[in-house]
Amino acid sequence: MPRAVRERQMLDAAVRSFARHGYQTASMDEIAELAGVSKPLVYLYLNSKEELFTACIRREAEALLAAVAAGVEGRELPPDERLWAGLLAFFTYAAEHPDSWVVLSRQARTQGEPFATEASRMREEIAVYVAGLIGEAAREAHGAATITERDVTALAQALVGSAESLATWANETPGVTAKEAAATLMNFAWAGLGNLMKSERWSPR
Amino acid sequence: MPRAVRERQMLDAAVRSFARHGYQTASMDEIAELAGVSKPLVYLYLNSKEELFTACIRREAEALLAAVAAGVEGRELPPDERLWAGLLAFFTYAAEHPDSWVVLSRQARTQGEPFATEASRMREEIAVYVAGLIGEAAREAHGAATITERDVTALAQALVGSAESLATWANETPGVTAKEAAATLMNFAWAGLGNLMKSERWSPR
Amino acid sequence: MPRAVRERQMLDAAVRSFARHGYQTASMDEIAELAGVSKPLVYLYLNSKEELFTACIRREAEALLAAVAAGVEGRELPPDERLWAGLLAFFTYAAEHPDSWVVLSRQARTQGEPFATEASRMREEIAVYVAGLIGEAAREAHGAATITERDVTALAQALVGSAESLATWANETPGVTAKEAAATLMNFAWAGLGNLMKSERWSPR
């Protein structure tokens, strides 16, 4: 069996195992068995548990980013439609690849270095991308805005957090579709950001 | 030394250790040493690593809920002020008890069963509370329910996710205060919620 | 069982195992079993295979040096008798502790760093000591001698090699006593060195 195919099988098995048990608890034995190969082969191809996990994170992150990009690109759309398409693609990917999503959103970020950094890279990329979309859309919709760099970063964090939370919730709650989750976030973010751009801020008292 | 005091020491040590190393990597040896007792005593009081971790989650979850409740209760406030008070209390607690927050938000949720369930309980309790606030605000603003139960739940999930993400970001970013994090979310969320309740929804096409 | 006793048992077992199988082939499993304890205990007391082996080398080296010293010291003897006593003690120790001797002479020196250094220390100590004895004896017997520092070092190497070879041969050949081996070396070294001191050198042609 050609090397590339075997390697894909192993990564599939590893993603599944890491998603279910977490990095520490997942055992190389189980991963090998799940992949239908012997343990030494896993080591021959992927060198160590750490590298295997890193490879998983990278592959899944790229797949997720590619899915979102594919949902948005190639069509001439107004900004709000672009945002919508991106969110939909994101929630659809998360729904269709729950293990992938668990590895990226949960496991990768909690295993300390060097995984957290690897996962952060993707998170940051998404945050920047989505924030860009939203900003663009908001600007177009509401004109120039007074909003600091710090605010943008904080908002991106809030947004990505919402998305993660909604994606997980959607995956765990029967009957909730990706479309529904995307719509919730779209409304939440779109309207909220719109007001912010119009400087209609809430303040205590 | 009375049992209650010893037990508190152990839980303190355990929370710290679990926060720093994660459930799997934290060792009973280190926890015992950190608590200043012998390992058998930890087992005598808390039976097993699993029960110890569960006890940590429970104690910290209760503390967090209590902190939020204390911030909100006892004063007659309009829904938005109640939400603000809750958010402020939440971010303040997370900032003042970073280990506790790490255990609850990161570690507990990534270690599979039975811990995830334990952590979800608290999260759900918060989500329900927030959903209540949203519903109340919606009713107050527009009388009849212009928003479905399902929508409220979804929004609550989004809000809680934002809050979690922001709390972690605030803890990890020097110079970000609890108040600032709360304000960011409040602006983001309340404005978005406001629009939603006015039925100004975004929809594709 | 007190720690000191246990530790001695483990070292005994390890010396035996290392002597029989060599450093690499000896397994911690076997050593633990031979010592009548569980493997974790071996690690608790001696940390690693490497440290265990080092501890063996050190203990056996000290025992050998002590045995030789005990054979020589405490009595007022002429130099040749001192040499004789030392050689006898050395061969006796090697005969009575064959595993110890194998570990010191064979295993320790062939496992690369850091063991070789550890073993060399002892070898050097013995070489210097024995060379000193011989030199002293020879000087007394034959007067001042013309022999360079380099020659002394080379001779010490030759001497120690002879002793090692004879000790191993004596251990492996039934019926050869320590006394006989010591006598062979004494004659070989004593006479040979005597002639050297008298500058009666052999040269080709």
Next chain:
Amino acid sequence: MPRAVRERQMLDAAVRSFARHGYQTASMDEIAELAGVSKPLVYLYLNSKEELFTACIRREAEALLAAVAAGVEGRELPPDERLWAGLLAFFTYAAEHPDSWVVLSRQARTQGEPFATEASRMREEIAVYVAGLIGEAAREAHGAATITERDVTALAQALVGSAESLATWANETPGVTAKEAAATLMNFAWAGLGNLMKSERWSPR
């Protein structure tokens, strides 16, 4: 490429690897790579690591014996000159083939059966040859045997041990030539032997 050539390449690589890392630590992977062939080919030609090591020992032992024999044979010489020629040839070979010498003197003898036996065979052959020389010299010097067979054997062991020790020392000490090592041993040994043969023995008391 003809089989004989390939096989030589493999043995060369193996000797080098065994000398550097020892039998256990040397890996078939490295040996195959060093020989510039694939691992299965090594197995096709040499069957197993054990047989490969044995083949190395045998080839190197024969080479060493041949070198010594070539140094001595073909000329009619008195025993002392024969010994000198043999020693010179021996030290020269060891200096020029350090890996070979390490394998024979260190590695082969420390890896337990069946290698030790294999190495002993060569050592014994040398010892017997040396013993023959000694015996011959004794007879020539004094006619009848003033020295027992057992004594001769013991002396041969001592001499061989000295030679081994000196050869290793010479290889590891920069600036020491084969001739110098041979001279040291010759002086040491021959003088000592001379005295022995004149029955000038040292004895205790």
Next chain:
DNA sequence: AATGAATGAGTGTTCATTCAT
């Protein structure tokens, strides 16, 4: 004549857990 692909068996090491006191 030669190899890319694959594995069974074993190693050192760790850790949650429990006696005996």
Next chain:
DNA sequence: TATGAATGAACACTCATTCAT
């Protein structure tokens, strides 16, 4: 109430060895 001493079970990782081609 408290612990020093001890272990069963597992895990990451390696390596000599063999098919199938």
